[in-house]
Amino acid sequence: MNTLKNGNLKLAVQKEGRLTDETLEFLCKCGFEFESRKPRLFSTCRNFPLEIIYVRDDDIPRYVGEGIVDLGIVGQNLLYEQKAKVKKLLNLRYGFCSLVIAVPKESLIKKLEDLKGKKVATTYPVSTKAFLKKWKIQAEIVEISGSAEIAPALGVCSAIVDLTSSGSTLALNDLRILTSIYDSEAVCIANEKVLVNGKKDFLKQLVTRFKAVLSAKNYKYIMFSASQNLLPKLKKIIPNMKPPIISPFTKVGWVTISSVIKEDFFWKTVETLKQKGVPEIYVLPIEKIVT
Numbered sequence: 614m615n616t617l618k619n620g621n622l623k624l625a626v627q628k629e630g631r632l633t634d635e636t637l638e639f640l641c642k643c644g645f646e647f648e649s650r651k652p653r654l655f656s657t658c659r660n661f662p663l664e665i666i667y668v669r670d671d672d673i674p675r676y677v678g679e680g681i682v683d684l685g686i687v688g689q690n691l692l693y694e695q696k697a698k699v700k701k702l703l704n705l706r707y708g709f710c711s712l713v714i715a716v717p718k719e720s721l722i723k724k725l726e727d728l729k730g731k732k733v734a735t736t737y738p739v740s741t742k743a744f745l746k747k748w749k750i751q752a753e754i755v756e757i758s759g760s761a762e763i764a765p766a767l768g769v770c771s772a773i774v775d776l777t778s779s780g781s782t783l784a785l786n787d788l789r790i791l792t793s794i795y796d797s798e799a800v801c802i803a804n805e806k807v808l809v810n811g812k813k814d815f816l817k818q819l820v821t822r823f824k825a826v827l828s829a830k831n832y833k834y835i836m837f838s839a840s841q842n843l844l845p846k847l848k849k850i851i852p853n854m855k856p857p858i859i860s861p862f863t864k865v866g867w868v869t870i871s872s873v874i875k876e877d878f879f880w881k882t883v884e885t886l887k888q889k890g891v892p893e894i895y896v897l898p899i900e901k902i903v904t
């Protein structure tokens with residue numbers, strides 16, 4: 614049986630839930646090799662001093678704050694809710710969701726003020742209390758431990774505060790969003806000591822890998838051939854264009870051009886290139902950008 618090694622970085626991830634699969638996929642993309650999680654409590658990484666520990670997501674901020682593990686991947690929502698003493702290292706750009714107030718579709722509650730004097734059930738009492746206080750709404754918060762979506766049908770409350778991502782849980786339970794409290798995504802958090810102790814160099818390497826995968830996600834690599842006469846126009850469309858390559862495979866008077874394009878401008882750039890007479894554009898995904 615594996616045992617946890619003291620010198621290794623210990624990273625807590627959600628055992629079973631919304632973030633589990635995407636987190637493991639993200640770690641694989643970063644090049645960390647480890648055995649499949651089931652039915653383990655932890656996995657040891659084969660090619661990096663890293664242990665992955667599987668726990669309930671609600672426990673992750675506290676475990677990181679208390680130094681039981683060095684790092685954690687968790688929804689930002691839990692940091693707002695638990696206010697644990699941890700250092701946020703990175704937003705991981707997946708696990709997007711919102712904490713919302715929702716009411717039954719047929720409810721007479723149409724605006725925030727209509728919640729006055731009503732019961733609101735939630736597993737997020739801290740966030741709910743802060744939000745209601747901010748808007749000066751006096752409502753009773755009923756703290757529950759799970760499945761908020763069924764509470765209105767059970768007569769426990771008139772409204773709930775819960776996370777929503779695809780919206781299917783709300784739809785299946787005939788609930789509609791009254792308002793949003795905050796947006797959230799997966800984040801990487803660290804115990805403050807790991808930034809300075811003997812594991813800090815491993816942490817630096819791990820963060821470099823995380824960042825390399827995250828930046829690659831926002832870019833595409835494009836390659837195309839075009840007539841040399843078009844170069845001045847093309848440079849205006851792609852300002853960060855790499856020097857054109859004249860290869861033996863290109864037609865006389867033509868050059869091969871490659872560039873990295875930000876996802877946000879991708880379609881606009883490609884369409885403009887086509888309009889300027891570029892016949893064929895090859896698009897390649899980028900795995901990592903190491904800086």
Ligand code: PRP
Pocket residue numbers: 630631632670775776777778779780781782783
């Ligand atoms: C949240 C929330 C809903 C579901 C909403 O639970 O409590 O059940 O996700 O997602 P949907 O809009 O895509 O249907 P989560 O997976 O975070 O579980 P947990 O509350 O047990 O941590």
Ligand code: ZN
Pocket residue numbers: 669670671
């Ligand atoms: Zn949870």
